[in-house]
Amino acid sequence: MKAVYNPCVSTAQPSRSALFPRSFTKAYPQAVRGEGVWLFDAAGKKYLDFCGSAVVNFIGHGVKQIADAMAEQASKLEYVHGSQFVTDVAEQFAREVLDFAGENFRGGAVFFTSGGSEAVETALKLARQYQVEIGQTKRHRVLSRRQSYHGATMGAMAVSGNLLRREIYLPMLRDSTKINSPYPYRCPYHCTDQCDKCGHKLAQELDEALSSCYGEAAAFIFEPVSGATLGAVTPPNGYLRDIAGIARRHEILLISDEVMTGFGRTGRNFCYEHWSKGDWAPDIIWPNIAARLECAMNPPAETNRASPVATAYARYRTHSV
Ligand SMILES: Cc1ncc(COP(=O)(O)O)c(C=O)c1O
Numbered sequence: 001m002k003a004v005y006n007p008c009v010s011t012a013q014p015s016r017s018a019l020f021p022r023s024f025t026k027a028y029p030q031a032v033r034g035e036g037v038w039l040f041d042a043a044g045k046k047y048l049d050f051c052g053s054a055v056v057n058f059i060g061h062g063v064k065q066i067a068d069a070m071a072e073q074a075s076k077l078e079y080v081h082g083s084q085f086v087t088d089v090a091e092q093f094a095r096e097v098l099d100f101a102g103e104n105f106r107g108g109a110v111f112f113t114s115g116g117s118e119a120v121e122t123a124l125k126l127a128r129q130y131q132v133e134i135g136q137t138k139r140h141r142v143l144s145r146r147q148s149y150h151g152a153t154m155g156a157m158a159v160s161g162n163l164l165r166r167e168i169y170l171p172m173l174r175d176s177t178k179i180n181s182p183y184p185y186r187c188p189y190h191c192t193d194q195c196d197k198c199g200h201k202l203a204q205e206l207d208e209a210l211s212s213c214y215g216e217a218a219a220f221i222f223e224p225v226s227g228a229t230l231g232a233v234t235p236p237n238g239y240l241r242d243i244a245g246i247a248r249r250h251e252i253l254l255i256s257d258e259v260m261t262g263f264g265r266t267g268r269n270f271c272y273e274h275w276s277k278g279d280w281a282p283d284i285i286w287p288n289i290a291a292r293l294e295c296a297m298n299p300p301a302e303t304n305r306a307s308p309v310a311t312a313y314a315r316y317r318t319h320s321v
Pocket residue numbers: 054115116117118120149150151152223227228257258259260292
């Protein structure tokens with residue numbers, strides 16, 4: 001096995017890796033195979049993959065049906081540019097995703113991207129474009145929450161709340177207004193009941209932040225259950241319904257980041273559904289499925305708002321995200 005060069009390890013290293021590592025202080029085992037919940041390295045060591053990489057391979061590793069379907073499609077047609085063609089497989093899959101998303105997304109549309117961060121960037125641009133298309137040209141700000149994670153690209157970092165991951169890039173970012181995340185262990189209101197009654201107060205923060213945005217807010221982004229930077233923290237009852245009502249009242253879009261929670265990972269098709277009886281839904285969600293295939297979705301005309309994303313987009317579209 002070819003050893004990986006690590007400048008921080010004093011033992012002799014036979015050759016320098018061509019890969020830029022995630023960490024220079026760590027020597028990584030070489031993964032060679034995956035099967036179900038197991039990963040195997042080059043030395044034959046077996047690892048139980050409790051977290052499905054970054055909650056990505058959530059139906060297990062090495063699923064033959066997926067590999068076969070990918071190979072079959074790649075041998076027929078591997079790629080065409082979306083500005084020139086559509087394909088039947090993409091259309092069919094988009095329909096499946098919408099069906100899976102349920103009644104609130106009937107008549108919506110799916111935009112495929114190749115990763116979570118790219119999906120976030122797309123959602124941010126889509127929110128801005130929607131506001132422009134309906135004549136709300138002042139609306140450009142996207143509000144978000146502290147201790148959130150929405151990805152590694154510049155736009156995604158701007159709306160993310162993790163201090164350490166953003167620190168050195170701050171001068172390069174166009175920062176967003178941030179409100180507190182529900183976090184019972186370190187409740188911003190120092191409650192002693194696991195935030196049982198904090199939902200309303202926490203949601204009010206969005207109302208206040210929007211009121212001081214001079215009508216420039218376009219959208220609010222949130223993770224229904226926090227993932228990468230606030231381990232699996234769930235919101236108090238009533239919080240998300242309040243948030244949805246506030247978003248509607250201020251005429252901004254609600255964007256649910258379901259990269260960590262979508263496609264059944266929390267027991268519902270999409271996580272926000274735990275706190276919705278079908279009476280509200282986000283305007284855009286982006287889930288993440290194995291192989292990092294992602295999408296942003298727009299809701300149908302009949303649901304939450306007078307000027308829905310899909311309608312505005314279809315009627316007024318002048319340029320593409
Ligand atoms: C909630 C959330 N949003 C967005 C992303 C970015 O996804 P990606 O790593 O595919 O760019 C992540 C990644 O972990 C995430 O946890």
